[in-house]
Amino acid sequence: MTTETPVPVARRVPTERIHHGDTVVDEYAWLATKDDPETISYLAAENAWTEARTAHLAGLRTELFEEIRRRTQETDLSVPTRKGGHWYYTRTVAGQQYGVHCRRAVRAGEVAPPVSADGAPLEGEEILLDGNQLAEGHDFFSLGAFDVSPDGRFLAYSTDFSGDERFTLRIKDLDTGELLPDEIPGTFYGTAWSADASVLFYVTVDEAWRPNRVWRHVMGTPAADDVVVHAEEDERFWVGVELTRSERFILIDIASKITSEVRVIPASNPTGEPAVIAPRRQGVEYSVEHHGHRFLILHNDGAEDFALAYTSADAPGDWVPLVEHSPGTRLESVDAFADHLVVTLRSNGLTGLRVLPIGGGDPHDIEFPEPLHTVGLDANPEYRTGRLRLRYTSLIVPDSVYDYDLVTRELTLLRRRPVLPGPDGRAYQPEEYEQHREWALADDGTKIPISLVCRRDTPRDGSAPCVIYGYGSYEASMDPWFSVGRLSLLDRGVVFAVAHVRGGGELGRRWYEQGKMLAKKNTFTDFVACARHLAKAGWTAPDRLIARGGSAGGLLMGAVANLAPDAFTGIVAQVPFVDALSSILDPSLPLTVTEWEEWGNPLDDPEVYAYMKSYTPYENVAAHDYPAILAMTGLNDTRVLYHEPAKWIARLRAVAPQGEYLLKTEMEAGHGGPSGRYDAWREEAFVNAWILDRLGRA
Known part of the structure; x- marks a missing residue:
């Protein structure tokens, strides 16, 4: 610490707050004025004080940073995920801050995901989006949406350059590599494509930054012509939008902390009126997934730890039980595939995955040997598949990606995050x-x-x-x-x-x-x-x-x-x-x-x-x-x-x-x-x- 850096002292301006007869004085309420130069000066003074008080740790900070960097495979490539005729993946390059999002065409007879030596680009890859190029000239960069259309033709993506989670949505033509004139500022997380990629749905927020509106954008038209599909007026609720894995329905998710409602639009008829699966009832939460002729309903209606039911996809009505409520086993989500369902759950404080075959076969849980672990589904965009992609980790096992064969019930480790030797040259040994x-x-x-x-x-x-x-x-x-x-x-x-x-x-x-x-x-x-x-x-x-x-x-x-x-x-x-x-x-x-x-x-x-x-x-x-x-x-x-x-x-x-x-x-x-x-x-x-x-x- 140097004598040139004084302890920051915020001036005290007593401001009264009175509620229910209680008077409270807040001397520092003025700090909430973000555009006040005095506020910024005070924060800068606090930063200077913190830097002065921790200056003796500069060498240790460098040492710790180097330990993270050296143990991390900086040039790396995620396990490619198949969607349609392409493998999708993300690469990182040593010295670059952000990922490079890519795809490569699936080759004849190719079943297993391609691998790369030392994270090098795959032969024949196509770069969809390079975060490092987008971030140039900005101190902050974040992607909100990254959504490839069902036909693989377009990429909808959104960017935030300040950290306030308000994004500008753009569309890229992946066939030509051109950025289309469609540009929509002020969007939130969540997008969904229509079946023919002619329409893109997205979300915006209100003045309190609550996601409250779902919009429909027709490709090639000005954002000023976009139409509100759902406006949520109840301030307790927020909205989201997504496409089912089957790609047959667009879901508008509406939820408060304890109540939810879902509306659906056929992806083949994006201008259709949203249909309500079940009207909201105070205290009842439910989520929806599409599977064949039915909608799957994960809900807590009379089921504290949730149960699974279904209703007709043609005429949603009564909920027919599928998996009964079991106290102590919390059902968290359901994912539908053509020939099976997968329920993500937790029991005894641990996560788990339960497979429910369609048309025969007993439900079973995927087993793991460690007493403490975390398991969940990874990206599984394909609706018709005989394999599950899942992720696994523990306090001592690095992030791992597995494929699970639904017929043989075999787990195949595709990749475990490398932990390279640190500055001392010692390799990571989990058994230590x-x-x-x-x-x-x-x-x-x-x-x-x-x-x-x-x-x-x-x-x-x-x-x-x-x-x-x-x-x-x-x-x-x-x-x-x-x-x-x-x-x-x-x-x-x-x-x-x-x-x-x-x-x-x-x-x-x-x-x-x-x-x-x-x-x-x-x-x-x-x-x-x-x-x-x-x-x-x-x-x-x-x-x-x-x-x-x-x-x-x-x-x-x-x-x-x-x-x-x-x-x-x-x-x-x-x-x-x-x-x-x-x-x-x-x-x-x-x-x-x-x-x-x-x-x-x-x-x-x-x-x-x-x-x-x-x-x-x-x-x-x-x-x-x-x-x-x-x-x-x-x-x-x-x-x-x-x-x-x-x-x-x-x-x-x-x-x-x-x-x-x-x-x-x-x-x-x-x-x-x-x-x-x-x-x-x-x-x-x-x-x-x-x-x-x-x-x-x-």
Whole structure:
């Protein structure tokens, strides 16, 4: 640190908020004014302070970045996926930030996907889109849509150059290589082609950035002539659009947090009126897939963990049971193929795949030997196929791609992500690591699963440092995953743990319900219970434990900092939702109204207001000792606005000035952080260097 970099001090401008008779003063509300030069100056000062306080880690950051880079096969090629007469794949090239999207024609008699030596281009490949060329001259780049028409003739793609997730949609003629004049600004994720590729459907957002409209664009016509196919007026709901795998129907998905409705349009009649599969009913969620003469319905009507039914595709009506509800086995999705169905599910905290043959044969689950793993379907665009493409990983097994033969039930490993030797020249040896499942006991007696990974020689006497990760919202499950960057921690003796707290979906719908609305505090106390358990079980000690989480997991980080600051020596909060009450009180903000069914509506319900006020991190900063905190955000984030962590750090510094608080703002990025892979590696190296420094392993 140099004396030339002062500690940032945000000026305090008391602003009152009154709800349900409660008066709250927010001294830092002014930071929400993004176009105020003083706001930008303050964020720049925080960045300068963070850089000064971490300047001694510059060498370690470089070292960690090099470890990620050297262990990664920089020039690489994904396993090609067949669609029609082509194999589709993505290549990366050493030194380039973004992928190159390609295809190659299927050759006579070719069944297995082609392979490439060292990620080199396939002979005869056609480059569809080069992200590096598109990103030239921009600090940020992201693809939204990448959608090839059913006949393989056109590519619809969309680009974002700021990180605000608002995309410009373009269409490329793949036969000629020309970019068509069709250009549609301000679009969101999701596109769908008509059967003859004459019409493209897409989504836009309202002023609160809620995806609320599905549009129909006729090829070759101005965007001003596009027609709204569905406009969703209920602010609790958002919309999406997709094409069924059979390519016979366009689905308009309409959903709130707890209710859904699906409308369908025949892909052969794109100007037809959308037909409702089943009118929305409060609390009933369902999704639709097409299969032959029927629509498959995955639903929770009288089925907490979901059941599978079907209805007529010609005249949707009553739902006929196909797979009955089984409490404790959460059905998450169904994928339809000509001769079989595949249900993605989870049971006992693990993911699984169940195959349902059509016209005979017993359903069966695809088996895997590891006690902790994550499995799911990969890209399977072909409707008529005898093979399933799936992906597999664990805390010690790198991302793997398999083909599963539906007749012989054999798994064929097509590719396992290479992990190259690090700077020390040592190759990655999975047998040098071990993964475990632990169970913590929550305050109410609930058992909370923990997944952890470490080197086999890690001591169990409390002396090992540890990072514990958590999320716990939206029924999102933090299933085991492999990370090259994490190896740099493990090889320095750090244990890595994932707390599967309530609010996530690891143990089914009830697990989620017990961590939302007026039960939200279970998420926080569960995480603390997991931290205490790891110390009690000898995996670590509080002065050697770092907590990490992002977005809604950042809310978790802020809450446990207030609730149990003694349990951690440091906290990493990335794009943290730490001013939750203020945001959920403002229906003009992105996502707020749609979030009321997740958190409750504090505007109308005094009980919800009081409950949220009792846990939201910003409201509950207190004058006690906090662990060191590193908060990270993006100026263009539209999901968790940058001012939430900025205000939080300012208040922490004012109320508990003895602590070490750092704020790092990416000035050209959004919710996902830097967009290029090398920039993302540098950010991970920055975080890991800070963690190792806190843990005394720098």
